[in-house]
Amino acid sequence: xxxxxxxxxxxxxxxxxxxxxxxxxxxxxxxxxxxxxxxxxxxxxxxxxxxxxxxxxxxxxxxxxxxxxxxxxxxxxxxxxxxxxxxxxxxxxxxxxxxxxxxxxxxxxxxxxxxx
Amino acid sequence: xxxxxxxxxxxxxxxxxxxxxxxxxxxxxxxxxxxxxxxxxxxxxxxxxxxxxxxxxxxxxxxxxxxxxxxxxxxxxxxxxxxxxxxxxxxxxxxxxxxxxxxxxxxxxxxx
Numbered sequence: 001x002x003x004x005x006x007x008x009x010x011x012x013x014x015x016x017x018x019x020x021x022x023x024x025x026x027x028x029x030x031x032x033x034x035x036x037x038x039x040x041x042x043x044x045x046x047x048x049x050x051x052x053x054x055x056x057x058x059x060x061x062x063x064x065x066x067x068x069x070x071x072x073x074x075x076x077x078x079x080x081x082x083x084x085x086x087x088x089x090x091x092x093x094x095x096x097x098x099x100x101x102x103x104x105x106x107x108x109x110x111x112x113x114x115x116x
Numbered sequence: 117x118x119x120x121x122x123x124x125x126x127x128x129x130x131x132x133x134x135x136x137x138x139x140x141x142x143x144x145x146x147x148x149x150x151x152x153x154x155x156x157x158x159x160x161x162x163x164x165x166x167x168x169x170x171x172x173x174x175x176x177x178x179x180x181x182x183x184x185x186x187x188x189x190x191x192x193x194x195x196x197x198x199x200x201x202x203x204x205x206x207x208x209x210x211x212x213x214x215x216x217x218x219x220x221x222x223x224x225x226x227x228x
Binding site for chain 1: 147151157213
Protein backbone atom coordinates (compact mmCIF):
# COMPACT_ATOMS: atom_id res chain seq x y z
CA UNK A 1 0.00 0.00 0.00
CA UNK A 2 1.39 3.45 -0.89
CA UNK A 3 2.71 5.46 2.04
CA UNK A 4 3.54 9.03 2.93
CA UNK A 5 7.27 9.21 3.66
CA UNK A 6 8.86 11.77 5.97
CA UNK A 7 12.53 12.56 6.52
CA UNK A 8 14.34 12.85 8.78
CA UNK A 9 12.66 10.86 11.53
CA UNK A 10 14.39 12.98 14.16
CA UNK A 11 15.96 16.42 13.73
CA UNK A 12 17.97 18.22 16.40
CA UNK A 13 18.65 21.91 15.74
CA UNK A 14 20.09 24.84 17.63
CA UNK A 15 17.68 27.63 18.48
CA UNK A 16 17.70 30.33 15.84
CA UNK A 17 18.64 27.98 13.02
CA UNK A 18 16.48 27.18 10.02
CA UNK A 19 15.15 23.67 9.53
CA UNK A 20 13.51 21.97 6.56
CA UNK A 21 11.26 18.98 7.06
CA UNK A 22 10.64 16.82 4.03
CA UNK A 23 7.72 14.74 2.91
CA UNK A 24 6.95 12.59 -0.11
CA UNK A 25 3.16 12.33 -0.43
CA UNK A 26 1.39 9.44 -2.10
CA UNK A 27 1.98 9.85 -5.80
CA UNK A 28 -1.57 10.37 -7.11
CA UNK A 29 -2.63 12.60 -4.23
CA UNK A 30 -3.42 16.26 -4.88
CA UNK A 31 -3.87 17.72 -1.38
CA UNK A 32 -1.04 18.01 1.12
CA UNK A 33 -1.01 18.95 4.79
CA UNK A 34 1.26 19.62 7.72
CA UNK A 35 0.20 19.05 11.32
CA UNK A 36 2.05 19.58 14.58
CA UNK A 37 1.87 17.77 17.90
CA UNK A 38 3.62 19.25 20.92
CA UNK A 39 4.61 16.52 23.37
CA UNK A 40 1.61 15.31 25.35
CA UNK A 41 -0.88 17.43 23.44
CA UNK A 42 -3.28 16.93 20.58
CA UNK A 43 -2.46 17.08 16.90
CA UNK A 44 -2.99 20.56 15.42
CA UNK A 45 -3.49 21.60 11.81
CA UNK A 46 -0.84 23.92 10.39
CA UNK A 47 -1.40 24.27 6.66
CA UNK A 48 -2.89 22.66 3.58
CA UNK A 49 -1.57 22.95 0.04
CA UNK A 50 -3.27 22.40 -3.30
CA UNK A 51 -2.41 23.30 -6.87
CA UNK A 52 0.94 24.74 -5.81
CA UNK A 53 -0.43 27.18 -3.29
CA UNK A 54 -1.60 27.33 0.29
CA UNK A 55 -5.31 26.60 0.52
CA UNK A 56 -5.79 26.92 4.29
CA UNK A 57 -3.59 27.82 7.22
CA UNK A 58 -4.06 28.03 10.97
CA UNK A 59 -3.09 30.80 13.37
CA UNK A 60 0.00 28.78 14.24
CA UNK A 61 1.29 29.06 10.68
CA UNK A 62 2.83 32.53 10.88
CA UNK A 63 5.64 34.17 8.90
CA UNK A 64 8.17 31.86 10.51
CA UNK A 65 6.77 28.97 8.49
CA UNK A 66 6.66 28.30 4.77
CA UNK A 67 5.78 25.35 2.56
CA UNK A 68 6.94 24.43 -0.87
CA UNK A 69 6.58 21.72 -3.46
CA UNK A 70 9.94 22.16 -5.18
CA UNK A 71 9.49 19.28 -7.61
CA UNK A 72 6.88 16.70 -8.54
CA UNK A 73 7.34 14.55 -5.48
CA UNK A 74 8.58 16.47 -2.43
CA UNK A 75 6.57 18.67 -0.10
CA UNK A 76 8.59 20.64 2.44
CA UNK A 77 7.98 22.64 5.60
CA UNK A 78 10.57 25.29 6.40
CA UNK A 79 10.83 26.81 9.85
CA UNK A 80 13.01 29.92 10.10
CA UNK A 81 14.68 31.16 13.28
CA UNK A 82 13.56 28.19 15.30
CA UNK A 83 12.44 28.69 18.89
CA UNK A 84 12.34 26.27 21.82
CA UNK A 85 8.56 26.07 21.52
CA UNK A 86 8.87 24.75 17.97
CA UNK A 87 9.95 21.42 19.46
CA UNK A 88 7.24 18.99 18.44
CA UNK A 89 6.35 16.09 16.20
CA UNK A 90 5.49 17.29 12.71
CA UNK A 91 3.24 15.13 10.57
CA UNK A 92 2.77 15.35 6.83
CA UNK A 93 -0.43 14.02 5.28
CA UNK A 94 -1.92 13.76 1.82
CA UNK A 95 -5.27 12.96 0.26
CA UNK A 96 -6.50 12.31 -3.24
CA UNK A 97 -9.57 14.50 -2.92
CA UNK A 98 -11.30 16.33 -0.07
CA UNK A 99 -14.58 15.90 1.72
CA UNK A 100 -15.63 12.70 0.02
CA UNK A 101 -16.25 9.23 1.35
CA UNK A 102 -13.44 6.72 1.26
CA UNK A 103 -10.86 9.46 0.80
CA UNK A 104 -9.12 9.82 4.14
CA UNK A 105 -5.97 11.77 4.84
CA UNK A 106 -2.96 9.46 4.94
CA UNK A 107 -0.31 10.37 7.50
CA UNK A 108 3.43 9.89 7.50
CA UNK A 109 5.33 8.60 10.53
CA UNK A 110 6.31 12.12 11.57
CA UNK A 111 9.52 14.04 12.17
CA UNK A 112 10.40 14.67 15.78
CA UNK A 113 11.97 18.15 15.93
CA UNK A 114 14.04 19.02 18.99
CA UNK A 115 15.25 22.60 19.41
CA UNK A 116 18.16 23.06 21.80
CA UNK B 117 -14.29 26.39 15.11
CA UNK B 118 -15.60 22.91 15.62
CA UNK B 119 -15.07 21.30 19.03
CA UNK B 120 -14.07 17.64 19.38
CA UNK B 121 -14.39 16.06 22.80
CA UNK B 122 -13.11 12.60 23.62
CA UNK B 123 -13.88 10.50 26.66
CA UNK B 124 -12.58 9.12 28.85
CA UNK B 125 -9.24 10.96 28.86
CA UNK B 126 -7.50 7.97 30.43
CA UNK B 127 -8.39 4.31 30.65
CA UNK B 128 -6.65 1.39 32.31
CA UNK B 129 -7.72 -2.13 31.40
CA UNK B 130 -6.75 -5.66 32.20
CA UNK B 131 -5.77 -7.69 29.20
CA UNK B 132 -8.84 -9.36 27.72
CA UNK B 133 -11.29 -6.65 28.77
CA UNK B 134 -13.53 -4.71 26.40
CA UNK B 135 -13.79 -0.94 26.16
CA UNK B 136 -15.69 1.84 24.42
CA UNK B 137 -14.15 5.18 23.55
CA UNK B 138 -16.37 8.10 22.67
CA UNK B 139 -15.94 11.13 20.42
CA UNK B 140 -18.45 14.00 20.42
CA UNK B 141 -18.29 16.85 17.92
CA UNK B 142 -20.06 20.16 17.96
CA UNK B 143 -21.13 20.57 14.34
CA UNK B 144 -21.85 18.58 11.20
CA UNK B 145 -18.80 17.03 9.59
CA UNK B 146 -17.90 15.59 6.22
CA UNK B 147 -15.76 12.80 7.54
CA UNK B 148 -14.33 11.27 10.70
CA UNK B 149 -11.17 9.27 11.31
CA UNK B 150 -9.96 7.26 14.31
CA UNK B 151 -6.22 6.97 14.88
CA UNK B 152 -4.02 4.98 17.24
CA UNK B 153 -0.78 6.69 18.22
CA UNK B 154 1.74 4.07 19.21
CA UNK B 155 4.60 4.56 21.71
CA UNK B 156 6.90 5.61 18.85
CA UNK B 157 4.57 8.47 17.97
CA UNK B 158 3.26 7.05 14.72
CA UNK B 159 -0.36 7.79 13.85
CA UNK B 160 -1.99 4.62 12.64
CA UNK B 161 -5.26 5.10 10.81
CA UNK B 162 -7.86 2.73 12.25
CA UNK B 163 -11.10 3.78 10.62
CA UNK B 164 -12.43 6.27 8.18
CA UNK B 165 -16.06 6.40 9.19
CA UNK B 166 -18.23 9.43 8.36
CA UNK B 167 -21.32 7.37 9.20
CA UNK B 168 -22.42 3.82 9.94
CA UNK B 169 -20.45 0.94 11.42
CA UNK B 170 -17.20 -0.70 10.38
CA UNK B 171 -15.28 -3.59 11.85
CA UNK B 172 -11.66 -4.62 11.60
CA UNK B 173 -10.73 -7.62 13.71
CA UNK B 174 -11.14 -6.81 17.40
CA UNK B 175 -11.91 -3.18 16.64
CA UNK B 176 -15.12 -1.67 15.43
CA UNK B 177 -16.43 1.86 15.12
CA UNK B 178 -19.82 3.47 14.80
CA UNK B 179 -20.57 7.04 13.81
CA UNK B 180 -24.02 8.56 14.26
CA UNK B 181 -23.57 11.74 12.26
CA UNK B 182 -27.04 13.11 13.02
CA UNK B 183 -26.30 12.97 16.75
CA UNK B 184 -22.69 14.09 16.33
CA UNK B 185 -20.81 11.29 17.98
CA UNK B 186 -18.66 8.30 17.19
CA UNK B 187 -17.72 5.26 19.25
CA UNK B 188 -14.67 3.05 19.02
CA UNK B 189 -15.01 -0.44 20.47
CA UNK B 190 -12.01 -2.51 21.48
CA UNK B 191 -12.75 -6.11 22.36
CA UNK B 192 -10.45 -8.62 24.07
CA UNK B 193 -7.84 -5.93 24.59
CA UNK B 194 -4.14 -6.75 24.32
CA UNK B 195 -1.08 -4.97 25.69
CA UNK B 196 -0.24 -3.87 22.15
CA UNK B 197 -3.47 -1.86 22.12
CA UNK B 198 -1.88 0.57 24.59
CA UNK B 199 -1.35 4.09 23.35
CA UNK B 200 -3.39 7.17 22.60
CA UNK B 201 -6.53 7.00 20.49
CA UNK B 202 -7.47 10.13 18.58
CA UNK B 203 -10.68 11.06 16.87
CA UNK B 204 -10.39 13.63 14.06
CA UNK B 205 -13.20 15.27 12.12
CA UNK B 206 -13.06 16.83 8.69
CA UNK B 207 -15.05 19.88 7.69
CA UNK B 208 -15.11 21.76 4.42
CA UNK B 209 -14.58 25.46 5.04
CA UNK B 210 -16.23 28.38 3.26
CA UNK B 211 -13.30 28.48 0.87
CA UNK B 212 -14.05 24.91 -0.18
CA UNK B 213 -11.06 23.26 1.45
CA UNK B 214 -11.05 20.91 4.39
CA UNK B 215 -8.90 20.31 7.44
CA UNK B 216 -8.85 17.75 10.23
CA UNK B 217 -9.60 18.83 13.78
CA UNK B 218 -8.36 16.40 16.40
CA UNK B 219 -9.66 15.67 19.86
CA UNK B 220 -7.30 15.51 22.83
CA UNK B 221 -7.28 11.74 22.74
CA UNK B 222 -7.90 8.85 25.10
CA UNK B 223 -4.78 7.36 26.65
CA UNK B 224 -5.26 3.62 26.99
CA UNK B 225 -3.05 1.35 29.08
CA UNK B 226 -3.65 -2.38 28.88
CA UNK B 227 -1.91 -4.29 31.62
CA UNK B 228 -1.02 -8.01 31.43
